[in-house]
Amino acid sequence: MSEQMPESFEGGVPLSAPEAPIAPAIDESDLIVETRGLVKRYGKLTAVNDLSLSVPRGAIYGFVGPNGAGKTSTMRILTTLMLPTAGQAYVAGYEVTKQPRAVRRVIGYMPDYFGVYDDMKVWEYLDFFAACYEIPESSRPRMIADLLDLVDLSHRRDDMVDKLSRGMKQRLCLARTLVHDPQVLILDEPASGLDPRARVEIRELMVELARMGKTIFFSSHILADVAEICTHIGIVEAGRMVMQGSMESIRRQLSPHREAIVTLLDRLEDAKSALSGVQGVLAVTVLPDEGGRKRLRVTFDGEDALLSAMVQTLAAQGIPVLNFSEQAQDLESVFMKVTKGIVS
Amino acid sequence: MIEAEAFARRRGGWFKNPVILKELRGRMRGARAFAVLSVYLLLMVGFALLLYVLASASQDVFGFTSGGQIGRTLFTGIIGIQLFLVTFIAPAFTASAISGERERQTYDLLKTTLLPAHSLVIGKLLSALSYVFLLLIAAVPLQSIAFLFGGVTELEVVLAFVILSVTTITLGSTGLYFSAARTRTLSANVTTYSVTLLITVGLPMLIFILIALFSSLLGARQADIAVEVQVLLLYGLLALSATNPLVAAFLTQYWLLNKQSAFVFYETITSTTGIIQVPLISPWIVFSAVYLLIALILVIRTVRRVRRIEN
Numbered sequence: 001m002s003e004q005m006p007e008s009f010e011g012g013v014p015l016s017a018p019e020a021p022i023a024p025a026i027d028e029s030d031l032i033v034e035t036r037g038l039v040k041r042y043g044k045l046t047a048v049n050d051l052s053l054s055v056p057r058g059a060i061y062g063f064v065g066p067n068g069a070g071k072t073s074t075m076r077i078l079t080t081l082m083l084p085t086a087g088q089a090y091v092a093g094y095e096v097t098k099q100p101r102a103v104r105r106v107i108g109y110m111p112d113y114f115g116v117y118d119d120m121k122v123w124e125y126l127d128f129f130a131a132c133y134e135i136p137e138s139s140r141p142r143m144i145a146d147l148l149d150l151v152d153l154s155h156r157r158d159d160m161v162d163k164l165s166r167g168m169k170q171r172l173c174l175a176r177t178l179v180h181d182p183q184v185l186i187l188d189e190p191a192s193g194l195d196p197r198a199r200v201e202i203r204e205l206m207v208e209l210a211r212m213g214k215t216i217f218f219s220s221h222i223l224a225d226v227a228e229i230c231t232h233i234g235i236v237e238a239g240r241m242v243m244q245g246s247m248e249s250i251r252r253q254l255s256p257h258r259e260a261i262v263t264l265l266d267r268l269e270d271a272k273s274a275l276s277g278v279q280g281v282l283a284v285t286v287l288p289d290e291g292g293r294k295r296l297r298v299t300f301d302g303e304d305a306l307l308s309a310m311v312q313t314l315a316a317q318g319i320p321v322l323n324f325s326e327q328a329q330d331l332e333s334v335f336m337k338v339t340k341g342i343v344s
Numbered sequence: 345m346i347e348a349e350a351f352a353r354r355r356g357g358w359f360k361n362p363v364i365l366k367e368l369r370g371r372m373r374g375a376r377a378f379a380v381l382s383v384y385l386l387l388m389v390g391f392a393l394l395l396y397v398l399a400s401a402s403q404d405v406f407g408f409t410s411g412g413q414i415g416r417t418l419f420t421g422i423i424g425i426q427l428f429l430v431t432f433i434a435p436a437f438t439a440s441a442i443s444g445e446r447e448r449q450t451y452d453l454l455k456t457t458l459l460p461a462h463s464l465v466i467g468k469l470l471s472a473l474s475y476v477f478l479l480l481i482a483a484v485p486l487q488s489i490a491f492l493f494g495g496v497t498e499l500e501v502v503l504a505f506v507i508l509s510v511t512t513i514t515l516g517s518t519g520l521y522f523s524a525a526r527t528r529t530l531s532a533n534v535t536t537y538s539v540t541l542l543i544t545v546g547l548p549m550l551i552f553i554l555i556a557l558f559s560s561l562l563g564a565r566q567a568d569i570a571v572e573v574q575v576l577l578l579y580g581l582l583a584l585s586a587t588n589p590l591v592a593a594f595l596t597q598y599w600l601l602n603k604q605s606a607f608v609f610y611e612t613i614t615s616t617t618g619i620i621q622v623p624l625i626s627p628w629i630v631f632s633a634v635y636l637l638i639a640l641i642l643v644i645r646t647v648r649r650v651r652r653i654e655n
Contacts, residue, residue: 079456082654100653101458109456115449119370131362132457176453 026231028246031090032057032184032215033078038087040073040239047073049239050087055217055232057183060210062226063219065236071219072112074236075188078217079109092183105133108177112189112219114169118162122153122172125161126179133180147175151205167198174205185209187218191225203229257282259327260307262296265320272296274313280306293322362459363467371475381482384429388422388483395421412495419490420597423504426483427511427589430476431544434512435536437472438519442650443529461651465520465643473516480508499606503596503628511589514635515540517642524649547588555581571615575622578611585627592631599626 033055040048048070055061065071076082077089080100088095094102117125126144135143148154151171156164164172170190177185190206191199206216207229220226226233227247234244243250264271268286275284280302287295300306307326314321371377399417442464445451454464487504490496519536526532558577585592596606603609606628610621 076452076654079452080653081452081455097653104456104458107456109453111449111452113449115453117366117370117448117450119373120366124366124369128362128366129453129457131365132454132459134458180458 026056026058028056030057033091035089039085041085051241053234057215059232060216060230061232062230063234064226069236070239106183108182108185110173110177110187116161120161121158123157129176130179151175184215190218257299257301260298261327263323264294267319268294271319274317278310361463361467364471367471388486415490415493415495419496422487430512434476434515435519435540438516439523439532439536440529441468442523443532462647465647469520476512507589507593510632510635514639517639521642521646524646548590551584551591574613586630586634592627595627
């Protein structure tokens, strides 16, 4: 991810540790978004059912679930647009139904549609929302320039909004959520309806924003997006939280062991016995050939040093290794494991 | 571009309301707003010419010589058509103001900002009305042509403008209210125009029928009717004038011509018990007070509607 990061953002915001895609330390007990027993009913339909979520400050929290799982309803409650039927929701310590104005000050909300005024220029659009957030006029031009720079739209500053492509509109909307420098961004399906390139751009921007210290709470049903950039994840189905926590803890919960795939030119059996001898390796299985290459799956339990030890063992015996990589637990399979497919 | 931004930074007063600035920018951008204004003025000029030709032709036929008659016909005609236009234009500008935000899916975005509900509502109302006022003010010189013929006083021009303005504000507020109360612009438009038609066409028809009935009653044996009933009828008439701009304008002019007053005057009532003087307020005052009060109530209700969090 980090190689693809745009280096253009120098607008006064310090870039911390460029190689680390995610804000350094996240205190799991410092919650910036929290709901307790949240319930939302529309007549007989229960959209959100006793949902409790915890988003630590600085996290990129992926709120994942199939369509109709209650993601948008939860977000509308958190953004003060809708009242819950029961339960409490807090953003930055403010109760959303009691202190909506305080909540609005700390959140930036992007719904799952653009919400743009077609008869405005790009800079006017941002200026209008900055004015709605009571940003003093004197600081707006500089702020707008910085934001357009961040979302790479500086060259379209004076164009009419309706002349922008979908991806550009989405980036403009993301810039809009930032005009008042909020602590939390609540983004509803930020990547939906975008082409692959625009999707990557939005994802990179989200990582960039997390580095700037923003907490990002976003929903998605596209698991690949979530897996790549999230620090935390909450899986929701039929209005209930099925599983939530840091990516690591979720991976560990679902599969207690780590896995590595070794691709070899030759000497499959030698490699198998060599790896089996390394302490901490639990199992070595032969995988079917892929394009004529021989492959092994190594299941192990231990720290990264163990991975290094395995590579050294193979090298010491002169085994021709083509590729050695740790297999991240596929989130798709995680998702299939925890959800029951009640809603789809 | 640079000048526009410099202006944006210098501006003060009501331009501090972001909604007003945004709406006016959108409305006055490009040639459309000016084209509409030009077409409107051309139509008004055409109408004035038509009135003039008709008025002078009828003079030839009937042998009148009074220039004042032509002036009066022109003035009344232009005010009448303006009232008609305002009735349709003012709600058209506001009925889509809030429902349009919903349809454009920007309503939620505005609601998550710190923009207070009253700023949104007032901003929408003022920006829509300011364009209608531009149309009204642009037509003032046309009304004033009547001065060339005489028969019309400055006071009448001012009063006509007041009645037109009040009508604009109240009908604009009506449109805005339904715009907030309904989800769709179409439904907001239908409701707004139904109410507007009821006020501008339905009510005057009813009132004129009532007036005709009363005057035939009063005219025949006025002196036989008890004083109390006569006073009641007179005040009833005044109250009715407060429901409709056309009736208010008509009665204001009637009393202005008969009593030479546009403010407070006395109407003489004759009955079997003697002659008494009844104090009356000119209808335009009653009309303006009632209409502005309605507008205020509608604006407050609109603000409440906008402030409400979805359940």
